[in-house]
Amino acid sequence: MLIFKRDLILLVILSTSIVLGSDVLGIKNAKPNIIIILADDMGYGDCGVYNPESKIKNPHIDQLAKEGLRFMDAHAASSTCTPSRYGLLTGVDPSRTGVLNTLLKRGAPIIAEDETTIATLLKDQGYITKMIGKWHLGFDMDTSGKKPVFDFSKPLTGGPMDRGFDSFFGIHSSIGSSPMFYIRDREAVVPPTKPVTWTQVKSGRKSQVKVIAAEGFLFEEASPSFCKEAVETIRAHAISTEGKPLFLYYASSAPHQPWVPTKDFKGKSKVGLYGDFIMQVDDVLGQINTALKETGLDQNTILIFTSDNGAGPGAVSEMSTQGHDSSGGLRGSKASSWEGGHRIPFVLKWPSTVSANTQTNAVINFTDYFATFADLLDVDLEQNYSGQAVDSYSFFPIIEDFSSKHTRPSMVHRLGAIREGDWKLASGGKTLIKSKMELYNLADDIAETNDLSDVYPERREQLFKKHQRFIKNRKLK
Numbered sequence: 397m398l399i400f401k402r403d404l405i406l407l408v409i410l411s412t413s414i415v416l417g418s419d420v421l422g423i424k425n426a427k428p429n430i431i432i433i434l435a436d437d438m439g440y441g442d443c444g445v446y447n448p449e450s451k452i453k454n455p456h457i458d459q460l461a462k463e464g465l466r467f468m469d470a471h472a473a474s475s476t477c478t479p480s481r482y483g484l485l486t487g488v489d490p491s492r493t494g495v496l497n498t499l500l501k502r503g504a505p506i507i508a509e510d511e512t513t514i515a516t517l518l519k520d521q522g523y524i525t526k527m528i529g530k531w532h533l534g535f536d537m538d539t540s541g542k543k544p545v546f547d548f549s550k551p552l553t554g555g556p557m558d559r560g561f562d563s564f565f566g567i568h569s570s571i572g573s574s575p576m577f578y579i580r581d582r583e584a585v586v587p588p589t590k591p592v593t594w595t596q597v598k599s600g601r602k603s604q605v606k607v608i609a610a611e612g613f614l615f616e617e618a619s620p621s622f623c624k625e626a627v628e629t630i631r632a633h634a635i636s637t638e639g640k641p642l643f644l645y646y647a648s649s650a651p652h653q654p655w656v657p658t659k660d661f662k663g664k665s666k667v668g669l670y671g672d673f674i675m676q677v678d679d680v681l682g683q684i685n686t687a688l689k690e691t692g693l694d695q696n697t698i699l700i701f702t703s704d705n706g707a708g709p710g711a712v713s714e715m716s717t718q719g720h721d722s723s724g725g726l727r728g729s730k731a732s733s734w735e736g737g738h739r740i741p742f743v744l745k746w747p748s749t750v751s752a753n754t755q756t757n758a759v760i761n762f763t764d765y766f767a768t769f770a771d772l773l774d775v776d777l778e779q780n781y782s783g784q785a786v787d788s789y790s791f792f793p794i795i796e797d798f799s800s801k802h803t804r805p806s807m808v809h810r811l812g813a814i815r816e817g818d819w820k821l822a823s824g825g826k827t828l829i830k831s832k833m834e835l836y837n838l839a840d841d842i843a844e845t846n847d848l849s850d851v852y853p854e855r856r857e858q859l860f861k862k863h864q865r866f867i868k869n870r871k872l873k
């Protein structure tokens with residue numbers, strides 16, 4: 397008799413519930429709830445579990461690592477916001493379709509209607525799908541003028557509600573991007589009308605940025621508002637009689653600039669506003685993890701904490717004055733193809749299945765969510781979603797057994813690098829330039845300091861040819 401993965405997991409859960417009681421575990425069905433917490437511009441070195449020299453305390457990330465599985469070689473789909481989120485949701489490398497932040501200027505959704513997202517995949521499998529926080533993948537806008545603008549007389553379409561999510565509460569972009577207003581499903585809670593300014597830190601210099609915001613919109617209240625919504629969502633789900641599993645995509649607006657910690661966190665880190673804001677992000681994770689435990693949902697919930705890309709150059713520069721390395725010894729920062737741009741913290745907890753306090757060196761990418769969730773739920777991607785998620789490779793076997801061997805095919809980083817196994821060929825920019833190629837063995841040189849391109853010319857040429865084939869087969873948006 398064929399037994400599916402989810403059925404095996406259910407048997408484990410039910411066996412455990414005989415001892416602990418199903419009411420304690422809060423288990424309603426075999427399919428686990430899935431919660432992804434995505435920090436915004438948080439560096440690999442901002443977490444103590446990845447950087448023992450970190451000056452910033454993260455007690456809740458530390459706790460999650462003790463309770464779950466830490467991925468040491470996890471990568472965002474890109475090193476900037478928009479393409480990273482595109483890859484996370486679609487399972488497609490943004491370099492393959494030319495997705496960059498600049499596409500937002502078109503005033504149209506970046507995820508096309510015929511592209512399937514992980515929200516759609518999970519919704520098709522009976523999940524309630526909810527998103528909270530920063531979208532940053534575009535809406536249908538009025539493009540009749542010189543610049544695309546929101547038309548608040550109509551429902552806001554092309555966003556999360558039209559890409560697989562049942563509900564959305566959040567913002568269209570970063571909290572420093574004009575216009576600033578909250579969105580509830582397809583409507584602006586309060587349309588933006590008021591000019592405001594915020595302080596930007598760039599290359600050690602401060603400048604004032606002018607934006608238009610909704611009346612009453614306060615930058616420092618965005619993160620607490622999203623956290624409150626997430627906790628309420630979890631508690632409401634725990635008492636729901638609907639009997640469906642929950643998928644919650646929590647895209648934090650922090651610690652992206654502007655650095656606006658609440659008064660409870662100002663000065664708490666002792667290393668400046670960025671450090672304070674990181675501690676506030678850590679607290680959000682703590683509140684969500686606590687809500688799961690108090691409602692009994694945590695035993696059958698996959699909880700993931702990660703970041704959309706590396707720390708911003710402003711944060712890296714600012715924190716270096718405090719003796720803190722936000723990149724944690726990695727080369728580069730946000731927007732680069734070096735490891736500091738896209739290697740990110742990634743901690744996964746699932747008490748009913750994942751061994752506590754474990755770690756893996758398996759290479760994974762944001763694009764792999766799609767195939768991993770499909771594997772978890774025994775969904776045949778080729779049969780059900782042919783042509784979708786072409787850069788997605790399941791790491792579900794590692795979730796089942798952290799010691800499992802996992803070999804991921806090559807992956808391209810922002811066109812400026814290609815990785816295969818331990819080897820990486822990079823130029824650091826937006827394109828891989830042959831005359832500037834550098835070859836690294838990341839198993840021995842995670843900081844990318846020892847260029848081996850002259851020592852292993854055949855390896856360099858092999859990776860370069862693979863990169864060129866990738867470029868040749870691209871289909872740009």
